[in-house]
Amino acid sequence: MALVEARDLVREYRMGEERVRALDGASLTLDGGQFVSVIGPSGAGKSTLLHILGALDTPTSGTITVDGVDLGTLDDDAASSFRRHRVGFIFQFFNLVPTLSAWENVALPMLLDSKSLGSAKPRAVELMERVGLGNRIDHRPSELSGGQMQRVAIARSLIMDPKILLADEPTGNLDSKTGADVLALLAEVAHDEPDRLVLMVTHADDAADFSDRVITVRDGKIHDPGNVAAAGREPQAPTAGQAPPSRPEIPGPPPIPGRPSARPVPGALWMTGPIPRVGDGGRHRAQ
Template sequence: MLEVHDVSKGFHVGGARIQALDGVTMKVDPGEFVSIVGPSGSGKSTLLHLIGALDTPDSGTVKLDSEDIGVMTDRQRAELRRRRMGFIFQFFNLLPTMSAWENVAVPRLLDGQSLRSSKAKATELLTQLGLADRIDHRPSELSGGQMQRVAIARALIMDPHLLLADEPTGNLDTRTGAAILAFLAQVPAGAHGERAVVMVTHNPDAAAQTDRVITLQDGRVT
């Protein structure tokens, strides 16, 4: 499903050039739950940005379902992110003035789908995640674990091929984080094995829950 081949990416900081990624190659198959680990500065976030079509590599290719993300226009990458990818963040990134179901429905509404069908789908997902009694609550009225479950529902509402999670348990207590990981582990199977989950984490216990661990060091896969 996902193929990263010989990807390099660098940035200019002041008068120096920082090589964030240096010839990274990796693959992710449908049905896999994969974690990317490594120390700070190893290139994890840069790699996630490239996989998520938020940036393009200096060299090499990133392909989703055999399509080269690097040659797409900004509009094409935006449509790819909205329709075929889901994103989960450490700090949830929920819109504070919207209810839980409204936050979940945002991707469908941006895609031009009706409010009625979007609310129904959002409510269905929130119910599956145990939040049936919280659909009208705003983020300030929810716990950290509840907010992350809202964020997961939002990431899934477009039925994406690829789910990208950036430190999804980093802002949660151990018990809540374990529950979130247990749900993420079910996501690929719940899509009949046709979806993959890629998670960046600093937490070795979280990484141990995934099917496969990819370790980065100084911008390379070790």
């Protein structure tokens, strides 16, 4: 069974007297063990798709199933629980709490899940070591570089052992070398677990080249155009700390045994509580 099954997704928003269709019959199937990038121009529907996959928004019509859960059937409390336990969020601006240490920021989702700080610390420290910051566990965000803060955010996204990680422009505030390090880490995280999916929205084609698969969203529709063989080259794993070279020689990650390699052509804290309603009669969660 696929980890993500989206069928004929439509999402419309009312703007004055007009209705704007952000998604227009989008369908998508995604398996675990992949690092997938979603690219496309501004306003194409990328963020809307990400929000629906993370149960931050609901489609106007169509169906979306993630990890066996029909998101269209969830009330606010169930959607909150789904986000807390099954989805990790990574944002462009890191969204770390400045008064907390790095490991406390990582542990925060467990605290919101009624765990004690003491019981959360071993797992938080383990994840800090996993992202290469075992010597920075007591540093506050102001004492960390941008790349280190994003690594803390990645560790935080993993603390509840979610099946899906959703990254919204995770390298948008980083220089190219630091961004390459973060992308290599996201690829490792995706490939560590056969049933974990990392889905990244990005405007950067170079960032997408670290992915197993690239999906283009344009005018609310999804275009998923083929595999690596069609691009005329075999994928290879990027090296952490090494920025990708110029196209078309940019290497991708290695094929995962047991599944085909796919190769494309080319704010706020993660939500753990109820989502505020928007001015649409309370029918949908916030964008």
